[in-house]
Amino acid sequence: MRQRLQGMVFGFVLAALVMGGSFAVFATTRTETLTVTFRDIRLMVNNELVIPTDVRGNVVEPFMISGTTYLPIRAVSEALGMEVYWDSALSTVYINDPNIPFLSSNRPAATFPDYLVGIWRYDFGDYDVFNADGTGMVLGDPVLWGVVNGAFLICFTPELCRTIDDCAKPEAWHYERIGNRIYLTDWYNPNFVEYFTMVEYKSTLAAEPGTLVPLPRPEPVFPEELIGVWLFEENIYTILNADGTGRDGFINITWGVFDNILLLCFTPHVCESICTCPEPEELYFVIEGDYLFLISPWYPDFYNTLVRVDYMPEERSFAPIADVDLSNSPLLGTWYWMGTPWYVFHADGTGTSAGDDIIWSATEGILSFCTTPHACGHLSNCWFPSQWFYEIVGDQLRLTNWISETTYFYYTRG
Numbered sequence: 001m002r003q004r005l006q007g008m009v010f011g012f013v014l015a016a017l018v019m020g021g022s023f024a025v026f027a028t029t030r031t032e033t034l035t036v037t038f039r040d041i042r043l044m045v046n047n048e049l050v051i052p053t054d055v056r057g058n059v060v061e062p063f064m065i066s067g068t069t070y071l072p073i074r075a076v077s078e079a080l081g082m083e084v085y086w087d088s089a090l091s092t093v094y095i096n097d098p099n100i101p102f103l104s105s106n107r108p109a110a111t112f113p114d115y116l117v118g119i120w121r122y123d124f125g126d127y128d129v130f131n132a133d134g135t136g137m138v139l140g141d142p143v144l145w146g147v148v149n150g151a152f153l154i155c156f157t158p159e160l161c162r163t164i165d166d167c168a169k170p171e172a173w174h175y176e177r178i179g180n181r182i183y184l185t186d187w188y189n190p191n192f193v194e195y196f197t198m199v200e201y202k203s204t205l206a207a208e209p210g211t212l213v214p215l216p217r218p219e220p221v222f223p224e225e226l227i228g229v230w231l232f233e234e235n236i237y238t239i240l241n242a243d244g245t246g247r248d249g250f251i252n253i254t255w256g257v258f259d260n261i262l263l264l265c266f267t268p269h270v271c272e273s274i275c276t277c278p279e280p281e282e283l284y285f286v287i288e289g290d291y292l293f294l295i296s297p298w299y300p301d302f303y304n305t306l307v308r309v310d311y312m313p314e315e316r317s318f319a320p321i322a323d324v325d326l327s328n329s330p331l332l333g334t335w336y337w338m339g340t341p342w343y344v345f346h347a348d349g350t351g352t353s354a355g356d357d358i359i360w361s362a363t364e365g366i367l368s369f370c371t372t373p374h375a376c377g378h379l380s381n382c383w384f385p386s387q388w389f390y391e392i393v394g395d396q397l398r399l400t401n402w403i404s405e406t407t408y409f410y411y412t413r414g
Contacts, residue, residue, distance in 0.1 A: 034065055036065055037063060038064075039063075041061070041062040041063070041069060043076070045076075045080065050079045052071065053072075054074070054075075060072045073095070082095050082096060085169045092168075110134065110145075110146025110147060110148050110164045110165055111147050112133070112134055112147070113147060116130055117130055118130065118198050120182060120197065121196060128196060134146050138154065143155060143158060144164040144167060151172045151173065151174065152173040153167070153172055153173075154170055155167035155169075156171070157169075174187060174190075179259070180198040181196065182196050197282070220256025220257055220263070220275065222240075222243075222244055222255075223257055225287050226262070227240050227241065228240065228308055230308055237309075238306060239312075244273065245268070248264065251266060251384055254271070254273055254274045256274040260284075261284060262284070263277070263280040263283075264281045265277035265281075266384070283295060284296075290307055291305060291308075292305070292307075293305055294306065319368065319402060321361055321379055321385065322361070322363055323361070323380075324363050326345075327347045329347070329362055331392075331397070335397050335413055336412045337410075342354055343411060345360060357374070358371055359378070359379050359382075360379070365389055365390060366387060367387070367390045368385045368386070368387045369385065369386050370382035370385050370386075388400060388401060389401075389402065395412055396410055396411070396413075397413070
């Protein structure tokens with residue numbers, strides 16, 4: 001949307017294709033073939049030479065027809081500091097002062113289909129809200145929306161436009177809903193597709209931005225073929241019990257299947273059941289013999305393979321966490337993974353992991369950090385710290401997973 005894909009501005013260029021000195025002009029009811037004259041016409045704006053270009057940056061040469069000079073309207077308007085918008089549905093060119101909103105009174109009235117009303121999740125932690133009254137929110141910003149002539153329209157200037165019907169410069173998307181997903185294809189670029197998943201929350205975004213409250217889901221099912229113990233890697237197990245409880249590694253979980261999607265809740269101490277978990281992990285699953293394939297809905301090429309085993313794993317506790325002086329810790333600083341700053345460790349025990357705030361400590365070659373500092377406040381209060389064996393050689397940091405001791409990553413000091 002606006003931040004995921006910058007809004008496009010389309011200029012109406014009259015001289016698009018020239019064939020042998022003549023070209024076709026398309027109107028609403030007729031086609032004419034006209035002869036044009038090129039005279040190396042230059043465009044001067046406030047005594048400054050302007051090279052006219054189209055929206056893609058290609059140079060567009062002015063020409064003459066029967067003594068009348070034709071210039072690309074987008075290039076001329078923008079050179080004069082105006083904004084241009086081409087409404088293909090209405091065959092209308094809008095030229096406005098940047099401080100005046102684009103308004104349209106000719107578009108059919110928008111509708112707000114029930115199956116589009118709700119909260120849609122885009123990728124991880126990114127939500128769009130579309131209300132039944134045509135208001136909404138995209139990436140935390142208020143918007144107006146509606147469906148007109150098969151197009152999903154979004155207006156990012158609700159402070160200027162009263163309704164989506166007033167906005168002559170909305171983003172336009174083709175849309176299709178399949179199950180609990182909606183697919184949006186850019187109206188002008190069919191190769192750009194975004195998809196969202198409907199979530200069962202009620203929103204308190206207006207009162208407290210970013211807050212989502214869960215609504216009860218239908219009762220889950222616990223397929224018999226999923227119940228049991230599954231081995232992911234050496235010492236990493238997933239246990240799914242028939243009563244909806246379980247364990248992932250040595251983390252207690254609740255689980256259930258809704259509409260053939262496996263949901264895992266990693267906060268059973270907070271959520272009464274998988275039905276009320278506000279942020280479950282969602283996974284497609286496929287079972288082939290003794291193998292379980294867990295597939296990410298967001299990245300279909302990414303999946304984990306687990307194998308069924310007939311024994312219970314050994315219990316393993318967390319490594320002890322103690323308050324220590326971090327001012328001389330070799331971990332201090334920024335560590336990069338594939339050119340991206342991944343970990344930042346500060347001497348006061350704060351930091352970031354992939355851009356998210358953390359609190360951390362390190363002792364005896366073990367790094368512990370909490371990814372929910374807003375909830376835990378102190379590392380000792382974290383019910384599920386992320387723990388890794390660490391080793392630093394030169395500018396290289398190796399982290400080995402505390403649970404499996406076979407999963408490891410390398411980072412480079414920045």
